[in-house]
Amino acid sequence: MTESFAKKLCCPIDKHDLDIRIFVKHESGEILEALLTCKECSRYYPVIYGVPIMTPDEYRDKSLEEPVMKKWNLNLQSGKQGSFQLEENSST
Numbered sequence: 001m002t003e004s005f006a007k008k009l010c011c012p013i014d015k016h017d018l019d020i021r022i023f024v025k026h027e028s029g030e031i032l033e034a035l036l037t038c039k040e041c042s043r044y045y046p047v048i049y050g051v052p053i054m055t056p057d058e059y060r061d062k063s064l065e066e067p068v069m070k071k072w073n074l075n076l077q078s079g080k081q082g083s084f085q086l087e088e089n090s091s092t
Helices: 003-008 062-071
Strands: 018-025 031-038 044-048
Touching: 003 018, 003 031, 044 062
Parallel strands: none
Antiparallel strands: 018 031, 031 044
């Protein structure tokens, strides 16, 4: 995924712009690992192997995303079972 492509994405839930934190970038400039976040609803969307995972909450599996989130030292919000939101105090 390129940065110009990432700028065109919006939150699929509320259609607000997404912020991006890049963790791994290929020497060609392609983003391989990153985290897209929505400031409005606090949802997160990981980018894994250059692919943004932006499926609706009910189709996402937190157990599949959790290892990646821990690798990036990010905390998931404890609360609703189907919630895909970050804790406000996550540090990176």
